Amino acid sequence: MSKKNIFIVTLILLALFWVIFKGSAAQKRLAGAGREKVYPHRIISLCSAATEILYYLKADSLIVAVDDGSKLYTPFSVDKPAVGNAYASLNIELITLYQPDLVLCSPSKAEILKARGFQTLAVKTCNVDETLELIDQIGETIGRKENARKITDWMRTEIVGIQEKVKQVSQKPLVYFEAHREGLSRGRGTLTDDLITLAGGINLAHSERARFPVLSREVIMERDPDVIIVESYDLDGKQIMDRPGWRQIKAIRNDRIYTSTVNFTNYTPRLVEGLRTFASWLHPELFRTPKSSGREKEVSFAH
Amino acid sequence: MELRELRELRELKVVDLEFGYHYQRGSRCQSGSRCQRDPRESGLLISGIGLRVSAGEILVIIGPNGAGKTTLLKCLNKKLSPTGGVVYLDGQDIANLKQKDIARKVGVIPQISHVSFPFRVIDVVRMGRYPHQGFWKELNQEDHRIVDQAMKITGAETLRERLITELSGGEYQRMIFARALAQDPKVLLMDEPTLHLDLSHQLGLLDLIRDLVREKGLIAVIILHDLNMAFRYSDQILLLNQGRIYRYGPSEEVITKENIRQVYQVEVEIYESHADSGNGNGVRPCITPVRVSRLEDQQENQGENQEETQRDVKRDIKEKNQRERQREKMLSLSGDLPAGQSQKYGERA
Amino acid sequence: MRTKRESRCQWKQGGILGLLLLLMGIVAMLSLGIGAGQVGIAETIRAVLGHVFGLASLKQSHMTEAIIFEVRFPRIILSLLVGSALSVSGCAMQGLFKNPMASPSICGVSSGAAFGAAMVIVAGGSVSMIPLSAFLFSTLTVFLVYYIARIKGRVPVGTLLLSGMAVSLFFSSLTSFMQYLSREEELREIVFWLMGGLWTANWEKVWQVAFLIILGNLAIFFFAGELNILSMGEDQAKDLGVNVEFSRKMVLVLTALVTGSSVAMCGIIGFVGLIIPHLSRMLVGPDHKVLIPASALAGAIFLCATDTLARTLIAPSEIPIGIITSLCGVPFFIFLLRSRKGMGDF
Numbered sequence: 001m002s003k004k005n006i007f008i009v010t011l012i013l014l015a016l017f018w019v020i021f022k023g024s025a026a027q028k029r030l031a032g033a034g035r036e037k038v039y040p041h042r043i044i045s046l047c048s049a050a051t052e053i054l055y056y057l058k059a060d061s062l063i064v065a066v067d068d069g070s071k072l073y074t075p076f077s078v079d080k081p082a083v084g085n086a087y088a089s090l091n092i093e094l095i096t097l098y099q100p101d102l103v104l105c106s107p108s109k110a111e112i113l114k115a116r117g118f119q120t121l122a123v124k125t126c127n128v129d130e131t132l133e134l135i136d137q138i139g140e141t142i143g144r145k146e147n148a149r150k151i152t153d154w155m156r157t158e159i160v161g162i163q164e165k166v167k168q169v170s171q172k173p174l175v176y177f178e179a180h181r182e183g184l185s186r187g188r189g190t191l192t193d194d195l196i197t198l199a200g201g202i203n204l205a206h207s208e209r210a211r212f213p214v215l216s217r218e219v220i221m222e223r224d225p226d227v228i229i230v231e232s233y234d235l236d237g238k239q240i241m242d243r244p245g246w247r248q249i250k251a252i253r254n255d256r257i258y259t260s261t262v263n264f265t266n267y268t269p270r271l272v273e274g275l276r277t278f279a280s281w282l283h284p285e286l287f288r289t290p291k292s293s294g295r296e297k298e299v300s301f302a303h
Numbered sequence: 304m305e306l307r308e309l310r311e312l313r314e315l316k317v318v319d320l321e322f323g324y325h326y327q328r329g330s331r332c333q334s335g336s337r338c339q340r341d342p343r344e345s346g347l348l349i350s351g352i353g354l355r356v357s358a359g360e361i362l363v364i365i366g367p368n369g370a371g372k373t374t375l376l377k378c379l380n381k382k383l384s385p386t387g388g389v390v391y392l393d394g395q396d397i398a399n400l401k402q403k404d405i406a407r408k409v410g411v412i413p414q415i416s417h418v419s420f421p422f423r424v425i426d427v428v429r430m431g432r433y434p435h436q437g438f439w440k441e442l443n444q445e446d447h448r449i450v451d452q453a454m455k456i457t458g459a460e461t462l463r464e465r466l467i468t469e470l471s472g473g474e475y476q477r478m479i480f481a482r483a484l485a486q487d488p489k490v491l492l493m494d495e496p497t498l499h500l501d502l503s504h505q506l507g508l509l510d511l512i513r514d515l516v517r518e519k520g521l522i523a524v525i526i527l528h529d530l531n532m533a534f535r536y537s538d539q540i541l542l543l544n545q546g547r548i549y550r551y552g553p554s555e556e557v558i559t560k561e562n563i564r565q566v567y568q569v570e571v572e573i574y575e576s577h578a579d580s581g582n583g584n585g586v587r588p589c590i591t592p593v594r595v596s597r598l599e600d601q602q603e604n605q606g607e608n609q610e611e612t613q614r615d616v617k618r619d620i621k622e623k624n625q626r627e628r629q630r631e632k633m634l635s636l637s638g639d640l641p642a643g644q645s646q647k648y649g650e651r652a
Numbered sequence: 653m654r655t656k657r658e659s660r661c662q663w664k665q666g667g668i669l670g671l672l673l674l675l676m677g678i679v680a681m682l683s684l685g686i687g688a689g690q691v692g693i694a695e696t697i698r699a700v701l702g703h704v705f706g707l708a709s710l711k712q713s714h715m716t717e718a719i720i721f722e723v724r725f726p727r728i729i730l731s732l733l734v735g736s737a738l739s740v741s742g743c744a745m746q747g748l749f750k751n752p753m754a755s756p757s758i759c760g761v762s763s764g765a766a767f768g769a770a771m772v773i774v775a776g777g778s779v780s781m782i783p784l785s786a787f788l789f790s791t792l793t794v795f796l797v798y799y800i801a802r803i804k805g806r807v808p809v810g811t812l813l814l815s816g817m818a819v820s821l822f823f824s825s826l827t828s829f830m831q832y833l834s835r836e837e838e839l840r841e842i843v844f845w846l847m848g849g850l851w852t853a854n855w856e857k858v859w860q861v862a863f864l865i866i867l868g869n870l871a872i873f874f875f876a877g878e879l880n881i882l883s884m885g886e887d888q889a890k891d892l893g894v895n896v897e898f899s900r901k902m903v904l905v906l907t908a909l910v911t912g913s914s915v916a917m918c919g920i921i922g923f924v925g926l927i928i929p930h931l932s933r934m935l936v937g938p939d940h941k942v943l944i945p946a947s948a949l950a951g952a953i954f955l956c957a958t959d960t961l962a963r964t965l966i967a968p969s970e971i972p973i974g975i976i977t978s979l980c981g982v983p984f985f986i987f988l989l990r991s992r993k994g995m996g997d998f
């Protein structure tokens with residue numbers, strides 16, 4: 001390395017540092033406005049549950065952009081531009097372009113956006129109580145407190161109603177809930193576990209420590225559930241009968257397999273729908289099966 | 304500097320060297336300070352080695368496979384740390400020297416190794432200047448001069464831009480030799496440098512080494528298998544057997560029929576040839592293997608002398624004629640041309 | 653004395669380096685002008701020139717400038733830095749282990765970092781803790797690997813390799829266990845962090861790694877001579893006076909720092925450290941004094957280009973960059989294997 005080469009290398013390095021320095025000196029805040037205490041009027045929702053809640057709160061006009069998931073998984077037709085799927089990463093450029101004054105997304109992404117100067121509201125996974133809190137929280141943040149209160153009150157009424165009815169039951173059926181994959185169930189603390197319990201059942205995976213445990217076939221067969229609920233995007237619940245050894249299970253012998261949809265176990269007001277449906281499956285003698293199956297675009301409840 | 308003066312300053316001395324892989328330094332065997340039994344039993348590969356080579360001298364190490372020759376050579380440039388004894392280089396204990404300091408004085412030509420990356424020959428020879436470089440590792444005029452000279456002497460000049468992955472064994476050896484010379488060493492250590500060379504190149508290389516050693520007052524320690532070559536090019540010979548010195552001294556004393564029988568278990572005949580030996584003696588011994596040693600050969604020396612010797616003499620005369628003819632053939636092949644015609648190392652016959 | 657042929661060779665190498673430098677600048681500028689928003693190349697060039705020369709007339713709208721300088725610019729710089737870091741580390745590892753199949757993750761840096769990140773995610777810690785934890789664990793892992801392989805003060809290359817494999821596997825399985833324990837969104841986060849992504853880049857992150865990577869690369873470059881000799885073999889290196897243990901330790905530590913900070917910031921991006929050194933070797937030869945700078949530049953270009961691809965192929969969504977580098981890397985690797993050029997005999 002001769003003197004000449006050292007000189008060249010030093011020059012290049014200096015240039016690189018200068019570029020970095022110059023670039024970072026151009027500090028600009030990505031989200032400008034919002035100094036006054038004004039409710040947000042440009043909302044980006046990167047979480048399908050949050051989008052759904054916004055629609056229920058009649059705040060859909062405030063939404064300027066959503067993520068891909070919101071367009072697919074909400075019962076409403078969401079006619080808003082998408083900024084990519086917020087699954088793995090965020091398209092910060094697009095988000096910046098829409099100039100939101102509130103972004104709803106998962107906690108880790110919220111942290112990253114907050115560091116860049118955006119106003120955020122973190123939406124984490126909830127169980128039933130946390131969902132009610134979430135609806136209230138969102139309502140308060142966007143200035144739709146009364147709407148939120150109305151919805152959560154209604155939800156509470158419904159839940160309590162079902163709870164009361166189920167109290168009389170002595171024999172609570174053992175429920176195995178399967179989500180998308182054999183053995184993958186929902187444990188204590190999840191929304192699904194809450195729903196099953198509220199609907200008057202006992203969650204087979206309730207004793208598991210992990211929230212999304214993978215149960216082995218032997219355990220399932222050994223515990224012999226009375227009811228099986230399968231949640232999947234395309235699989236018909238009946239197909240699991242063909243699994244080797246499963247014919248012995250009580251639920252299958254008594255033909256008590258039900259297919260559920262993801263909409264029932266999402267943290268939105270429609271969990272009530274899910275609760276009603278589960279209750280009707282677990283205790284058909286007490287509850288009628290609701291007419292809707294969850295795949296429809298609207299849910300009937302008092303607005 | 305006069306060779307005599309150099310001799311006083313420059314020497315390689317080894318005292319009571321020993322080495323074993325799982326051996327702790329300083330431990331001795333139970334029977335006292337000198338172990339008479341086979342050092343292998345105590346895990347030592349070599350033990351009790353002592354030697355002394357001065358400037359302008361060539362020491363050749365010979366011995367059967369597994370005798371510990373390579374181990375000894377590795378101890379001489381601190382590639383292996385001896386578990387006992389001292390190696391003195393110009394009066395300094397090399398245990399106190401750093402690897403780089405040693406590399407400034409000692410050049411090594413190891414056995415051929417596995418080649419990975421496609422460097423050019425000139426790049427590799429330039430690596431020989433590493434021990435002399437400071438932090439910036441830049442090659443100046445002097446460095447280039449030494450490298451070019453090393454390339455010229457060894458005949459590696461023709462290989463300059465070739466990739467080392469495409470070299471033959473002999474060419475690779477030549478390059479390594481050039482690199483060792485580029486280190487500008489005072490001591491040369493060589494582990495069977497003639498292994499991949501044909502006959503003419505073998506002689507050429509050894510001639511070259513001898514010339515360098517004499518002219519520049521270097522010290523050379525060479526491991527060789529060929530006893531004829533060993534005899535021809537050495538000033539001293541060390542015959543190693545089972546990790547210990549069997550014989551050490553001038554060539555004629557070490558290479559005898561008896562010693563070879565004992566160490567190699569091979570019967571040889573040693574003839575005197577009156578062709579030019581290059582040693583300046585006018586007489587050169589030729590060592591010819593006869594057969595692998597049998598039990599009877601062992602008893603040859605014990606009694607029954609007369610009858611045997613008579614029979615031997617008759618057989619000798621008959622076989623001598625045969626060998627005379629063979630030798631003539633060998634001589635013409637070995638390039639030992641009539642006086643006046645010599646062959647430069649690197650040139651093809 | 654340099655022969656004419658040699659001078660030409662030197663000029664050629666210098667020329668290639670210069671070309672790479674130029675290419676890097678071009679790719680960076682182009683990438684700066686590509687993105688999901690409607691900020692195109694023309695606006696970008698105007699904005700940059702306006703900034704460099706302080707011309708107010710060339711200034712774009714507030715939004716445009718924000719996107720260029722706050723969103724894209726740090727990301728591109730980060731991709732250049734990380735690309736060069738991974739390539740130089742890969743170079744060093746290949747020379748050190750005398751093995752053309754070596755890559756920066758050979759000593760467990762990636763697995764350790766993955767575990768550190770997973771820990772923070774599962775524990776529900778703040779996102780800003782992830783890089784720190786990942787970096788700490790990656791450094792810890794390398795030390796572990798080194799000291800496990802150390803016997804009586806010497807660290808033989810083969811043992812180092814095996815130790816690296818063992819420790820990598822260990823932390824990989826721990827990370828899998830973390831994934832099992834995690835909740836749904838945490839699981840998602842871990843999985844996608846592992847696939848690598850530069851979308852979180854901001855100036856703060858760039859500053860955090862810039863010094864480490866630039867200085868680390870430079871320090872590795874100083875060992876170029878030793879790496880040359882070491883790649884001929886440990887025995888020969890000792891003959892020539894190289895302090896093998898010291899060089900090995902230093903290069904390992906530097907590689908750990910450089911790779912660790914890259915992985916900590918951006919997740920695990922594979923193949924860059926394996927392929928780019930080979931590509932560079934085909935361009936400029938195996939002499940580390942030229943190879944290391946060439947790898948640094950080539951790696952920077954490669955990662956910048958693949959990152960641009962990652963965020964434009966399925967815009968507005970983004971493909972994790974680890975996937976793209978692997979997809980690009982595998983066919984190239986197979987091509988190298990078949991042609992055997994530049995790999996020598998191994």
